[in-house]
Amino acid sequence: MIEVEASALPDVKIVRTRAFGDQRGTFMETYNRQAFRAAGIEEEFVQDNFSLSVEVGTVRGLHFQIAPFAQTKLVRVGRGRILDVAVDLRRSSPTYGQHVAVELSAENRLQLLVPVGFAHGFCTLEPNTEVHYKVSAHYSAAHDRGLAWNDPALGIAWQVDEARAVLSDKDTKHPLLADLPPVFS
Numbered sequence: 316m317i318e319v320e321a322s323a324l325p326d327v328k329i330v331r332t333r334a335f336g337d338q339r340g341t342f343m344e345t346y347n348r349q350a351f352r353a354a355g356i357e358e359e360f361v362q363d364n365f366s367l368s369v370e371v372g373t374v375r376g377l378h379f380q381i382a383p384f385a386q387t388k389l390v391r392v393g394r395g396r397i398l399d400v401a402v403d404l405r406r407s408s409p410t411y412g413q414h415v416a417v418e419l420s421a422e423n424r425l426q427l428l429v430p431v432g433f434a435h436g437f438c439t440l441e442p443n444t445e446v447h448y449k450v451s452a453h454y455s456a457a458h459d460r461g462l463a464w465n466d467p468a469l470g471i472a473w474q475v476d477e478a479r480a481v482l483s484d485k486d487t488k489h490p491l492l493a494d495l496p497p498v499f500s
C-alpha cells in the first residue's frame with residue numbers, strides 16, 4: 316500500500332508507505348518495485364546510500380550529479396528528523412531556482428522522490444540522524460556537482476544558523492545559483 320502525492324513542486328513527490336504496527340513495533344515495505352511502479356514511480360534504482368549525521372544542524376548538500384550519471388533519489392529517514400530540500404535546476408522549468416522543503420522523520424515515515432534535474436540536500440533536526448536513500452545512477456565523483464546551500468537567492472529556511480551549521484569542506488565551496496552553468500535543460 317503506497318500513497319504518492321505531489322509536493323509544492325509537482326515533480327517532487329511525497330511518498331507514504333503502509334506501516335504495520337503490533338506489540339513488537341513496526342514493519343514497513345520501504346520500497347516495492349511493483350507497488351511503486353503501479354503508483355507511477357518507474358525509476359530503476361541501482362544503489363542504496365546511507366548517511367549518519369551526529370550533530371543537529373548538519374547540512375549535506377546541495378548536491379546533484381550531471382549526465383550521464385544524473386540521479387533520481389528516493390530519500391527516507393531511519394532515525395531522527397531532517398528538513399529535506401529539492402531545488403529545481405531545469406533551465407526550461409517555470410519553477411527554476413524554486414525549492415520544496417519537506418520534513419522527513421523516522422516518526423512520520425515519509426519519503427521524498429527527488430527527480431533528475433533537482434539539487435538535493437538536507438539539514439538534520441535531531442542528533443544521530445540516519446538517512447537512507449536509493450539512487451537511479453551510480454556514484455561518479457567526476458560528475459558530482461553542488462550548489463551553495465546558503466545562497467540567499469534560494470530563500471531556503473534551513474532551521475539552522477549559518478554560523479552553527481556542520482558542513483563538509485566541499486559544501487562550503489559550491490557556486491551560487493547565479494553562477495551555476497546550465498546543467499539540466
Ligand SMILES: Cc1cn([C@H]2C[C@H](O)[C@@H](COP(=O)(O)OP(=O)(O)O[C@H]3O[C@H](C)C(=O)[C@H](O)[C@H]3O)O2)c(=O)[nH]c1=O
Pocket residue numbers: 364366375376378379388435436437453454483
Ligand atoms: C554520494 C557518495 C559518496 N561517496 C563517498 C565520497 C566521499 O569520500 C564520501 C562522502 O561523500 P559526500 O561528502 O559527497 O557525502 P554527502 O555529503 O552525504 O553527499 C550526499 O548527500 C546529499 C544529501 C545527496 O543528495 C547526495 O546523494 C550525496 O552527495 O563518500 C561514495 O563512495 N558514493 C556515493 O554515492
